[in-house]
Structure formats: structure tokens, C-alpha cells
Amino acid sequence: MAKYYCMVQRDSRPRVDAYESVFGALAHAARRRVLLTIYFNGGSMTAGEIAAIFERAWPTTTRHLQVLEAAGLLTHEKQGRMRIYRIQRKRLELVKDWLAHFSRNGKE
Amino acid sequence: MAKYYCMVQRDSRPRVDAYESVFGALAHAARRRVLLTIYFNGGSMTAGEIAAIFERAWPTTTRHLQVLEAAGLLTHEKQGRMRIYRIQRKRLELVKDWLAHFSRNGKE
DNA sequence: TGCTTATTTAGCGGTTGTACGAAATATCTG
DNA sequence: CAGATATTTCGTACAACCGCTAAATAAGCA
Numbered sequence: 529m530a531k532y533y534c535m536v537q538r539d540s541r542p543r544v545d546a547y548e549s550v551f552g553a554l555a556h557a558a559r560r561r562v563l564l565t566i567y568f569n570g571g572s573m574t575a576g577e578i579a580a581i582f583e584r585a586w587p588t589t590t591r592h593l594q595v596l597e598a599a600g601l602l603t604h605e606k607q608g609r610m611r612i613y614r615i616q617r618k619r620l621e622l623v624k625d626w627l628a629h630f631s632r633n634g635k636e
Numbered sequence: 637m638a639k640y641y642c643m644v645q646r647d648s649r650p651r652v653d654a655y656e657s658v659f660g661a662l663a664h665a666a667r668r669r670v671l672l673t674i675y676f677n678g679g680s681m682t683a684g685e686i687a688a689i690f691e692r693a694w695p696t697t698t699r700h701l702q703v704l705e706a707a708g709l710l711t712h713e714k715q716g717r718m719r720i721y722r723i724q725r726k727r728l729e730l731v732k733d734w735l736a737h738f739s740r741n742g743k744e
Numbered sequence: 745t746g747c748t749t750a751t752t753t754a755g756c757g758g759t760t761g762t763a764c765g766a767a768a769t770a771t772c773t774g
Numbered sequence: 775c776a777g778a779t780a781t782t783t784c785g786t787a788c789a790a791c792c793g794c795t796a797a798a799t800a801a802g803c804a
Contacts, residue, residue, distance in 0.1 A: 548665055555663035556792085557656055560734070567738055575751060588793050590752055609750045609801040617738050626668070627732060630675055630725050664762085683781055696763050698782055703761095717771040717780045 546600070550622050553599035558582065559592050563601060563615060572614040575604075654708070658730050661707035666690060667700050671709060671723060680722040683712075 553559055565581060566573050579589040593613055596602040600619040604611045661667055673689060674681050687697040701721055704710040708727040712719045 547668065551659070551662050551668070555659050558792095560655065560659070564737060576749090579751085584792090585794055586750095587752075587754095587795085591792080594752090606800095611751065620735055620738055623731060623735060627728060629672055630723075630728055666762095684779090687781085692762090693764055694780095695765080695782075695784095699762075702782090714770095719781065 546622055547626060549599040550601065550619065551626075553595050553601055554623070556592065556595075558584065558589075559596055562589075562592055562596060563620075566602070566613060566615045567617070571617075572612050574610045574612050576610065578613065654730055655734060657707040658709065658727065659734075661703050661709055662731070664700065664703075666692065666697075667704055670697075670700060670704060671728075674710070674721060674723045675725070679725075680720050682718045682720050684718065686721065 561582075562578060565578065569577075575590065575593065578593065579586040582589050584592075593602060593604075597604060597613075601616055602613050603616055604613045606612075669690070670686060673686065677685075683698065683701065686701065687694045690697050692700075701710060701712075705712060705721075709724055710721050711724055712721045714720075
């Protein structure tokens with residue numbers, strides 16, 4: 529009866545949850561597009577600018593923005609009655625970190 | 637009335653669909669764990685070995701394997717009555733490719 | 745104050761995803 | 775062939791997700 533590496537991460541729970549929320553957020557095409565759109569428009573946009581670009585109803589976009597923010601991929605600040613969403617590129621590195629598991633040098 | 641980059645990818649549909657399936661597959665913790673587990677066990681494992689490690693019922697794991705395979709992250713071959721799943725590391729580079737959009741040099 | 749603009753919250757159908765147990769398929773073994 | 779092993783397919787129940795409309799909140803403006 530052979531033994532296998534199980535890849536359960538018992539500790540570092542915050543990191544596990546972080547993967548969960550980040551990968552979850554990136555799982556939807558609209559949310560990936562939101563990130564790209566904000567990024568290519570200089571890193572920040574108001575909710576209205578974002579919502580105007582997408583076909584969905586505004587509340588739908590709001591929801592996506594919230595998912596992205598919960599994942600730490602966006603932050604927002606108020607400016608008057610507008611909310612400015614700013615991309616957190618650093619957070620995307622979590623994905624890169626996860627991918628790095630598969631690039632141990634020494635393996636083909 | 638300002639104009640914004642919209643980030644709609646009208647062409648290259650296969651690539652868009654590929655993102656969809658790959659990010660979708662990675663959105664579930666169990667599937668991410670399957671990939672890591674197979675990778676750290678040498679790149680391939682039988683369905684039974686994989687199913688034995690996870691708490692879920694076997695049919696559930698089968699489904700996850702199918703999702704991963706549909707995304708191109710795994711392939712399988714039959715060997716007798718066993719099915720050997722093999723990781724396709726190359727496919728993970730799609731994720732890296734997508735991330736690369738956010739690392740234009742010249743930007744802070 | 746009352747009207748407009750900006751944006752979110754609430755609530756509700758519809759679709760999709762997840763997990764399970766039972767049954768089916770396929771292969772090996774005696 | 776009969777039985778055991780390996781794995782998937784099927785059918786179902788439940789939860790999560792998505793998108794919508796209507797209503798609420800909040801800020802700016804006359």
C-alpha cells in the first residue's frame with residue numbers, strides 16, 4: 529500500500545482562504561475583464577465608468593466589484609458621491625506564487 | 637464624455653474559452669489540490685490513488701478530474717482497468733500569460 | 745428643501761456547480 | 775463464467791452564483 533503526498537495545507541489558513549477568494553474572483557470572465565479594463569485605464573476608475581463599459585445592469589457590476597474587492601484585487605475610496613476603484617496588482621502575485629509550485633527546477 | 641479601453645476580445649475566441657475553462661477549473665480548492673498532488677507524486681497518478689487521498693466520494697473526484705481534463709490541465713490514458721491521469725503543466729502557462737498583461741514594464 | 749446624480753442593497757427567479765448513493769461498464773483473475 | 779477490482783455514468787438534492795428590477799442611501803446642486 530503506497531503512500532502519496534497529500535498536499536493538504538493544514539496551517540497558513542489565511543493563505544489558503546486567499547487562494548480561494550482570488551481564484552474564485554478570477555473564475556468569471558466579466559471580473560477578469562474588469563481588472564484588465566481598470567489596469568489599462570491607468571489603474572483606477574469610478575464605479576460608473578466601469579459599469580458604463582459593461583453590458584450588464586449596474587447592480588450586477590457592483591456585485592462583481594465587491595467580489596474582486598473581497599478577494600483583495602481591488603480597493604475603493606470615496607470621492608464625493610463617486611467611488612473610485614483601484615486595482616491591487618500586488619494581490620495578483622498570489623496566483624503567480626501558486627503557479628510557482630509547479631516550476632521546481634530540476635524537474636523536466 | 638470620456639472614452640475608456642474596453643478590453644473586449646472580439647477575436648481569438650479559442651483563447652478566451654481556454655481562459656474560461658482553465659480559470660474555472662482552478663476556482664475549486666479540491667481541483668487545485670488534485671493538480672498539486674499529482675505534480676508532487678511525479679506527474680501522474682491513477683484515478684484510484686487520487687480518489688483515495690480525497691475525502692469526497694469517488695464519483696465526486698471523478699467529476700473534478702473531468703473538469704480538469706476539459707480544461708486541458710490533465711490528460712488520461714487507460715492501462716488495463718486503471719486510468720492514469722497525467723498533469724499538463726504547459727497548460728498552466730495560460731494563467732501566466734494572462735497575468736502577464738499586468739506586468740507591462742514602464743508601469744509602476 | 746427638493747431634484748438630480750452616483751452607487752449600493754434587497755429580493756427574486758434561473759442556471760450552474762457540487763456532492764452523494766446506486767447502478768453501469770470494463771478489466772482482471774480463478 | 776463468476777466474482778472481484780477500478781472507475782465512470784446516472785439521477786437527485788442542495789447550495790452557490792448570476793443577472794435583473796425596484797428600492798434605498800448618499801452627495802451635490804438649485
